[in-house]
Amino acid sequence: MLWLFSALLAVLIVFVTILFNWYFALFKYSSLKNVPGPKPLPIIGNANEVGKTTVELLHSFMKLHLKYGTFYKLWLGPRLHLMIANPEYLEELLTSNVHLSKSDGYNLFKPWLGDGLLVSTGLKWKRRRKMITPTFHFKILEEFMKVFNREFDLMLDILKEEVKQNPGETIDITKPINLASLDTICETAFGTPLNAQRNGNPEYVKAVTNFLEIFTLRFFSGWLRNPIIFRFSSLYQTYNKTLKILHDFTNTIIKERRAEYRSNKDKNNQTNVSEEGIKRRAALLDMLMATTVEGEELSDEDIREEVDTFMFEGHDTSATAISYVLYAIAQNPDVQNKVYQEILEVIGDDRRTEITISKINDLKFLDIVVKEAFRIYSPVPLIERRLEEDWILDGTRIPKGTNISIFIYGMNRDPNVFPEPEKFDPERFLPEKQSSRHTYGFIPFSAGPRNCVGQKYAVYQVKTCLIKFMLEFEMMEDLNFKPEIGMCSVLKSRNGIKIKLKPRNRI
Secondary structure (H helix, E strand, O other), X not given: OHHHHHHHHHHHHHHHHHHHHHHHHHHXXXXXXXXXXXXXXXXXXXXXXXXXXXXXXXXXHHHHHHHHOOEEEEEEOOEEEEEEOOHXXXXXXXXXXXXXXXOHHHHHHHHHHOOOOOOOOHHHHHHHHHHHHXXXXXXXXXXXXXXXXXXXXXXXXXHHHHHHHOOOOXXXXXXXXXXXXXHHHHHHHHOOOOOXXXXXXXXXXXXXXXXXXXXXXXXOOOOOOOHHHHHOOOOHHHHHHHHHHHHHHHHHHHHHHHHHHHHHHHOOOOOOOOOOOOOOOOHHXXXXXXXXXXXXXXXXXXXXXXXXXXXXXXXXXXXXXXXXXXXXXXXXXXXXXXXXXXXXXXXXXXXXXXXXXXXXXXXXXXXXXXXXXXXXXXXXXXXXXXXXXXXXXXXXXXOOOOEEEEEHHHHHOOOOOOOOOOOOOHHHHOHHHHOXXXXXXXXXXXXXXXXXXXXXXXXXXXXXXXXXXHHHEEEEEOOOOOOOEEEOOXXXXXXXXXXXXXXXOOO
C-alpha cells in the first residue's frame, strides 16, 4: 500500500504544481489580454487544438495562422507561446543583441545535444560561436567540396543501379540522400569515413528521426514536457534506446579521433590546423581536440555537445532540404528544364565533373530555384526565442521570459509577404523583386546574431547534390503520391519523398 500512497502523492504534487503554474501564468501575461488567440482551457490551455502527431501539428498551426494572423497567443499547458510571422516584428527581434536565448523548449534537446551551440546561451554561446565560426572559412568550404563531389557521385552510382533494376518505379529519395549526407558530415567535420552508403547505417538515421518526433510532440504538448509524466508515457522506452544509439555513435567517433590526435602529438606531429583553422579537412573535431590540449580544457562531454549539434544540423537538416528541393523541381518540369540547361552551359553534361564553389556561384537560376523551394518547403518550419527583458511591441508590453515562436512556414505561405504563395515561382527571388519585399520576409537560416553558422556549408552541399542529380536523372512527379508533411524541428514527411527517375540520354 505504501507504493500506492507514494504514487498518488506524486500525482497530486504534479497536479497542484501545474495548477499553480497555470494561474501564475495567467497573471504574468495579463498585459497580453488584447492579443488575439484561441480561448484556453484551464491547465491544458490550447493543447487540444494542435494535434497529436507531427502532421497534425503542422496543419493545426497553419489553420491558426490563417485564422488569427501573424501575431497571436497560444497556450500549451501553462506555457504561453507568442506566435509571430510578421517580418517587421521579426527584424526587431532577430537583430537584437539582447534577446539571444532560445526558448526553454530547446532544453528538450539537451539530453542529446547537451549545451552545444544550438541551445547554449550567454557567454558560453558567444565563446563557442567565436570558436566554431572559423571552421566554415571559405578555404575550408573549398576542401569540403571534394567530399561533397565524391559522396554524391557514389550516391548516384548506387541509385543508378536501383533505377536500372526497377525502371519506371517511384523511388523514395530520402533514404539514399540521408546516407550520403551522413557520410558527408562525418568526413568533413570529423575526418572519419563512415561508409554508410556502402555498409548502411539505418540505426543512426532512424534514431535521429525517432528523437526529433518525440522532441516535437513534447515541445508542443501541455503535459509531456513534465519529466514525471513523460516517464510514464509510451514514448519513454523508445526515447532512452534512441539516446543510447545517438550517444554511442558520437562517443565512438570522439574516442577514435582523440587516440589518433594524441598519437600524432606524441610523435611531435601536431595536427596541421592553422590559426585560422584552414588546412585540415576535419576542421571542427581537430579544432576541438586542439582546444582541449591547448588550455581551454574542453572535456569529452564538451566536445560531444558540439559534435552532436553539428551532426544534427549538418546531416538531417541538409538531407531534408535536398529531398524537398528535388521534389519541388520534379513538380515543375518547365523549371527543371531551365535549370538543366543552365547546368549544361556552366558545368557541362558530365556528372563526374568536379563541382566547385566558383561554378556554383555562376548558376544564377539554380540559386533562385533553391530559394523558392526553401520557401515552399521550409527546411526549418519554426524557431523560438525567449525574451531576456520586457519587449514593447506596437504599444503592447510583452513580459520578460515570454516564448516567441517564429512560424517561418506560415510566413513563407502568407499572401501578404508572397503573392500567390502556393505557386512555385523562382522569379520572385530575382534582385528587383526581392528589393520590394521586406528583408526579414524570407529567413530560411534565421537571421541576426544567432543565424545558422553553417548556412553556406548547407547551401553548397544542397546545390552540389542537385547539380549531379539533374545531370544523371530527369525527375518526374508521381501523381499518386502525396507527402505527409509534418512539423518536427525540421520539415519531415512521414511517408518519405517519392519521385520517378529517368536516366538522361547521352549522345
